Amino acid sequence: MNNTISRRRLLKGVALIPFLAGGASALGQGTSSPSIKGNIRQAVVYGHGRIRPMMAEDPDKTGKELLEMGILGLDLVNPWEWETVQKAGLIVTLSRAQRAEGRNEEVGMANGFNHVEFHDQLLELYTDLIPKAAKAGVEQIICFSGNRRGKSDDEGIQNCITGLKRVMPLAEQHKVTLVMELLNPFGHRDYHADRTAFGAQIARGLGSERFKLLYDIFHMQLSEGNLIDTIRKNVDVIGHYHTAGAPGRRDLDEHQEIYYPAVMRAIVETGFKGFVAHEFGPKKPENLESLRHAVGVCDV
Secondary structure, eight states, X not given: OOHHHHHHHHHHHHHHHHHHHTOSSSSOOOTTSOOOOOSSEEEEETTSTTHHHHHHHOHHHHHHHHHHHTEEEEEEEOGGXXXXXXXXXXXXXXXXXXXXXXXXXXXXXXXXXXXXXXXXXXXXXXXXXXXXHHHHTOOEEEEOOOBOTTOOHXXXXXXXXXXXXXXXXXXXXXXXXXXXXXXXTTTSTTXXXXXXXXXXXXXXXXXXXXXXXXXXXXXXXXXXXXXXXXXXXXXXXXXXXXXXBTTTTBOSSTTSSOOHHHHHHHHHHTTOOSEEEEOOXXXXXXXXXXXXXXXXXXXX
């Protein structure tokens, strides 16, 4: 086992001890750390505000600051960034599906599993990434349905199941989960997985613990509403959450319509043990205060 992975796993374990014991902070470091209940394991996307440039300037300092506020990991991390994140003491909570820096994959958000003509490319992509992720201790990789382009829901669902069945044996072998993101139909026109029911039918049709849904609370508020009831009814197929204020995809403050404490309590009540990652554009990107506020809002 390499030192990077060992350190990551050690920090992950240490971080959870005060959570389970009701300790004062994520790592119990520093008197300025907030009181963290830890019922919700929180992360943030790598592109949030100034986090990426901060990591480039001083990854250790940035990692410590995030951990002390209750952020355990970074989301949507490129594979070539995994090591940087882990060396900073953070968990790669969700990886992007890109093989090499500067390489534009032909498959992705628009060209996904709902079209059979992309299945060979997707199989090649995930066959390359899954073993590397497992070796690095990265447990989740994002995937997408793709755009409709005239396909019916039934055909799109069946195509997704057919394509993902080719990938699942490798994912199950390496204990890496593919997580399909649900997006709203207004900002992502024609994206097929724009409702929970669509993704849930794929997940239940596959019947694999290595395929789950990324339930983006912002997107699903715009797409269908009824957040808490939907979360409760689909606990078996949801593996990851994203947050943002709606409308506007900004801070989790009083100027948006989602009451996040109630949503987070519902998530806790389902027994969810995964991560909730913040994916909003901070109104004041020059500092981490809006992120610190979001951690407090979601720490129920």
